[in-house]
Amino acid sequence: MNVNGMSTMRLTDRAKVVDRRPMTFLESLYLWSILKGMATTLKHLFRKKATIEYPEEKRPFSPVFRGLHVLNRDAEGRENCTACGLCAVACPAEAITMEAAERLPSEENLYREEKYAAKYEINMLRCIFCGLCEEACPKDAIYLSQTFAPANYGRKGFIYKKEELLIPHPINQREAYEKALGDRKPAVKA
């Protein structure tokens, strides 16, 4: 058989010709083969494990990992989102819906601009975590964090509202805010 011929290109030199001779008496006892197999098993017992004990132990995320969405606040704790709708129009899965409202004079400490998202929903069943919403956002208001969407028993739990998406307040809930921020840089003062 011409393995080096023009018709078959060898990618590795690990190819072996199959030995089809009948087994000898010693071989038919399988003893040597069993011992060889046991040795492989034993060797793996002392090797480094490939699995980890999630959730006690967690693997580090890649810095570009795209997980659950977070709605951002600025350094003073005002919501960044102005309900401009660019995330919704960029979303290929049409997972994002929102409703805008005008900020009242008494709400200037809550929202950064005169218009804000009164309702903001992401359907995590539709979301494909592509991150186009993050790229489209002109206000740095939405980003994809390094967490998964937690499992749920019903579909209803996957319609994420503003309560689930908003980052904790950076002044009132300092610790939770920093935890939510993760590896990201803290919000820069405008």
Next chain:
Amino acid sequence: MAEQTNTPANLKVTIDNITVEVAPGTTILQAARQIGGDVTPPAMCYYSKLEGSGGKCRTCLVEVAAGSAADPRPMPKLVASCRTPIAEGMIVKNITSDRVQEARAGVVEFLLVNHPLDCPVCDQAGECHLQDLGYEHGKEGTRYEFKRRTFEPEDIGPYIQLHMNRCILCYRCTYVADQLTDDRVHGVLDRGDHANISTHISKAIENNFCGNMIDVCPVGALTDKTFRFKNRVWFTKPVEAHRDCDQCCGKVTLWQRGEDVLRVTARKDEWGEVQSHEGKPGWICNTCRFEKKKASDWVIEGPTKINRHSVISQGHYLGLKKPTETLPAVMDGRDPKLMMDIHSVSEVNRVDISELPGPATSDNFKK
């Protein structure tokens, strides 16, 4: 012009190597519009339906390579095409001239010096001529580092929202007030950097045709208060409709979300101007624009044709074929138990925004 007496009925003018015959007295811009397409210079202040408009914004600058057949010397400076009448044998360069492109990019940058880049908040975004112009010339960012010209917000009545910070002083709205309404109560006050559109003194603009100021405004300085923050333009569906109106032509575009009519505007032509019907500009009255916000008030003709490159055509699936629901047929009309109805979970669309007279506030969302 001295040679006016013996000129032929039609004058030949060449714009970007395309020759067209136009009537004497036609401006370069109008001649270019007869050719159409990319050859037409953009216009921010000129409005063919408003007498006396134009000559202010300088975005329509073109190069005249030959003044006329009789005097083929080029004009030394770029000229405003909306105000320059053509002459026999004139040769005009618009997109074929690098000088024009460079000058226009400069003009756009100057217009954007004081224009706030608040498109995410602005209701005009998506149909804003300044936004288009900025992106066409790669000037969507800003190099300006100083404080922009700002004005105190002024309330000019229940229908029109004035954002003076966004105004580029094109004067179109004052021409509308002069030419369509019987008394103009607003105008440009103060001078230079302080020049601003205002009413004298804090008067509401309530004339029956004042709503047309919203349509002529090339930026988001005058927007519809009854549509304010209700939805983004590209999430609404434009639909042609008409009704019998004793005050105006009654031919409008409805901007719908589902069955709700969120906004009513006049129909626009390819230049972004109000369409003409039987030779007359199709201005619409305030009753049609602000009071008739139900689909049942209108006879709907069909969807408006939108350029497919426009953001407004985003997500409008033409010729949509919905698949037939197999589950109810298989299950004797019952729905599967584990199916989720998104409307029972979602909190969006709980408040009927089209019923509100103005923008929604947090009060509307409290239960």
